[in-house]
Amino acid sequence: MVTAAVSALSLSLAPAVPAAADANPGSVIDVSAGQPALTPAPKQQTQEPEPTGSLRPADDGELTAAQQTALTSAQKQAATTGEPVRVDALTTETATTTANPSGTLTYDSSLLPVRVRKDHRWVPVDATLQRNADGTFSPKAAAEPLTFSGGGTSPLATMARDKASLAPCPGPRRCPPRAPPAPA
Template identity: 45%
Template sequence: MTAVLAFMLSVAPALNSQAVASPALPAPLGSPELRASAAAVAAGERVEVVEERSERETVFANPDGTTFTLEKSITPVRVAREGKWVEPDPTLVRNTDGSVGPAAAAVDLSFSAGGDAADLVTIAKGTQSVSLGWPGALPAPRLDGEHAVYEDVLPDVNLILTATVEGFRQVLEVKTPEAAANPALKAIEYRFGAENLTIQAGAGGGLDALDGNGRPVFRSPAARMWNSAGDGAAPAQAQRSLYLAAPAESGTDEPVAAGPNEESDRLAGPGPGDDSSVMDLKLTD
């Protein structure tokens, strides 16, 4: 039997994927837009205005010489890395300071290398950050793609952190019925820290990290737990996640998933036939 407890934190994208053609605005002579427009007319096909790239936006000059197309994606299609745009890659690597983080993500994300677990996870965007601490020491993690596995943080209980392009998920994998009966699992006290943000309870049992104007920068949905009723070979899980909050122009307060969930990934959520429930959350000073 396996059970899981999980936590997720991440940043949310701007809008659903879309393409919008708009009339060309007057552009300075020799501007990137004008050069791309001339190249599109000459080639008979649209040409990207490379200088207008962002994590989620791509601008093309159309071959009619008068319009441009703006494409927006709900998730980053590229991220900045060492002054260059690169393809997003949540695969975990070991950093020079000993911490663990994704190869290329839209947020600054680091996982503990083991030992003192005061900073189990730190996620940041610019000067704003949230840190999560585990109540105890940790073994060095075993890296498996985007997963960092801290084995036996309690008897027959693994702590698993999963990096996404915009956040992370944290899962406790409870491998045996005896482990599930451990009183230490009834309530786990995580230490939260924030830089230039205020943590408060969010809608539906989640958490919001707010900036000075009261806008959410990071957001976590409610923590969940589920068992392996649908698959007797799998352990039980509990999950919480944290992610970037949707910007104001998206027109929604709904949480956005921290990353795509593979149907075969039992760490992403309950599967068919699994029993699941939302976990209680209590914030204290």
């Protein structure tokens, strides 16, 4: 323990040695020699850039007259109220268009249907099965009409669009019997 204290003491008492100075000041090789001159940064633009992809031209040839009228009406309502307005005429199962108070439009889309038309209005997709009057089952709100068998000899599942249906239960066996109706 005494030796450690003595060696620490001797280190702290050692005279300071100055750093070695460069004998030839300015002899460092210039690393920028032979390099091209730097290009100054471009001057800042004084005008705001035009927005891209957020504005729909007033005369969009892809819209029907009814859609164009609905869009114009929604844009006016949004500007007047200061609140965003959904353009129902441009709503689909997978996309919505909203007119913003600033005059821009917001287009939201989904890869899969998130709403379906039911009784002339949009409702959220709902895969909850419900019993139909004929004993079959169907989702409450589906993008494609789909019916599941309630039992018996009917096909296991049927899609009404394009008359596509899955094969009925195979062989001589019947589908399981229909469940009794739920108590009222």
